[in-house]
Amino acid sequence: MQKTILRGVLPVGVLLALLACTNPAMPDRSDGAAFFAENCVSCHGTGGRGDGPLANVVSEAPSDLTTLSQRNGGTFPAAQALSFIYGGPYSDGHLARIMPQFGPVMADDLVPVEIDGILTPTPRELAGLLEFLKSIQE
Template sequence: MRTSIWSIMGSGLLTVGLVACTEELSMPDRTEGAAFFADNCVSCHGVRGHGDGPLAAGLPTTPSNLATLSRRNGGTFPDARALSYIYGDPMQAHLARVMPQFGGAMAEDLVPVEFDGIMTPTPRVLAGLLAYLESIQE
């Protein structure tokens, strides 16, 4: 297999860019995630994430109990799968989902988050939301 100098340089620049970003950026925490959850998720998932929000009864599908994600995943918080679903899983048509997809403008403010050993550019608000969701696991 032949590797061009341009692909090596591109990989190096991407790595340098990610390292520079991590040094300049403060990473979001569960507090930022809790604020996003309060603004966007409580109406369906409830204050504690149990799927019992005020709109839950009127939905065709019961919202997930977000406080048991780790338990339902063998004791490990499923961060990559949760992010994929929240952000908008490309394998799902948007009309097949009850939950809205969060994407668009939030993709302009990215932070590096490690998923399965790979640093992945992730919308800042969703990185904070993942930290919050992991903190409420029962």
């Protein structure tokens, strides 16, 4: 029994130790705000409400990002948001998208982020963006 526990815990511990050695500071809301300003404002607007200068140009209206928690029963949907931003499939199975996929260019700089109770290696920029998105929820 003890060996089974150690086998499951050891790889996670090793991963976290390596991440801690190579990534000295965890990204925070301000890091995410900078990423948002550089990559998201044109469609989602400065406040994240989907009212950016290109909102009327794209074929599908950008989401109001301030209501993600509200639309998810009061809980911020971190896994769904990360999957959508990173470029993977998300809960409704819809794969057509206007928004660029950011994941492939960020895979080298990972930090541990708790997603649904599981520490998940996440691109640093997206970890900061998740913190920013959590902070703008109504």
